[in-house]
């Protein structure tokens with residue numbers, strides 16, 4: 429599409445947008461009494477207006493029924509987690525019995541590694557992306573240490589080449605091939621939190637399988653952002669959080685996917701708890717763990733209903749919007765943003781912004797990361813003062829995520845451009 433950087437053009441794109449009305453389903457935070465331009469849905473998604481009712485229903489049922497709510501609440505709490513499998517399966521491209529909502533992300537990463545990282549003296553290495561999210565690095569470090577290895581030796585980080593910002597798939601594949609004798613697991617992000625690069629999950633999984641190891645993915649920045657086909661791609665396992673693109677509130681419940689060839693195998697080792705026990709005899713309280721032969725068999729505890737009620741409010745909206753339409757709009761929003769950033773560079777006496785997110789729309793989600801070549805922090809603060817909520821990452825990256833559910837082309841156009849004229853002015857003043 430040929431873009432123009434002016435308000436009429438942006439409004440024209442908004443008029444044609446089938447998802448336009450979804451913005452009204454969310455509370456948009458105010459800055460100085462005016463609706464902000466909220467570009468941090470990759471960090472904490474906005475609150476749906478329906479969330480309060482979903483949570484209040486559970487509070488009412490708790491007040492009315494006490495323990496009997498496990499059976500008699502409008503959404504009985506005993507099988508509460510079962511209400512999520514269909515909608516989550518649609519979001520990540522899985523079968524319903526391959527997914528479950530439970531715990532939180534880092535917890536789930538550990539639980540999945542208990543099952544899928546079982547190193548031997550010969551095969552103990554893990555391939556992951558360089559600059560993975562810190563929590564993932566700590567999880568990996570503590571897992572390899574637990575098994576008696578050390579990080580430097582056991583964890584192979586794949587980095588972009590010198591002078592590049594993104595990791596080449598071919599470099600991931602050649603590392604898998606080169607280390608296959610000593611490899612135990614490939615564990616990658618889906619979309620890198622810093623650069624916004626969307627990795628080729630299918631190709632990475634194929635390579636891992638060729639090397640005889642499992643492939644797992646942390647989809648914190650991918651779930652609800654890009655289209656996934658985890659089952660079809662034969663991905664072994666994955667987990668994600670629900671408070672970023674999935675708008676389910678701070679600290680919201682995480683999601684887990686385990687391919688059915690593993691999920692249906694109750695003899696796979698795992699850390700067990702009563703909620704993973706066969707449903708028909710869970711309350712007979714027998715000795716000896718027997719797993720549910722689905723992803724539910726990895727559950728430890730009964731469902732955190734209040735936080736999951738918020739998750740349900742959001743998943744209903746995703747179901748209505750559909751991932752295909754969201755993905756198409758996400759691509760268009762990020763392309764439009766990149767076009768405008770390019771214009772800002774061209775209008776400036778010197779280049780201000782290096783976009784470090786892949787230019788190919790199939791290799792990114794809706795996040796665009798800008799490496800600020802000059803006065804980044806001041807520009808970031810100026811944007812914030814003018815109601816543009818973006819995200820700062822040291823040393824000098826501004827992350828901006830126009831989210832298809834509630835951001836508009838107008839958000840990207842006028843406001844970022846007009847307000848970014850401030851950045852040009854600030855910059856010129858500073859350099860004068």
Ligand SMILES: *Cc1c(COP(=O)(O)O)cnc(C)c1O
Nearest residue numbers: 532533534561563621646648669
């Ligand atoms: C946001 C994020 C986390 C956060 O972990 P929690 O356990 O939910 O606090 C972990 N990993 C990645 C890749 C993330 O983007």
